[in-house]
Amino acid sequence: MTAPLHSSTFDTASQSTPPCHDALDLTGLGKKAQIVLNDMVYTLTITRAGKLILTK
Numbered sequence: 001m002t003a004p005l006h007s008s009t010f011d012t013a014s015q016s017t018p019p020c021h022d023a024l025d026l027t028g029l030g031k032k033a034q035i036v037l038n039d040m041v042y043t044l045t046i047t048r049a050g051k052l053i054l055t056k
Contacts, residue, residue, distance in 0.1 A: 023052060
């Protein structure tokens, strides 16, 4: 699927501002979205209180 990420990928010194994404865009106006990192699937959930939970 994707190549493994190395620690240099997350080097924040080269990034002035991190990307910004609206959680509702990620969830398609629903409550859940799946996010993949290094072939691992994570679930982003918006709670009734409007908070975010990321689970493996």
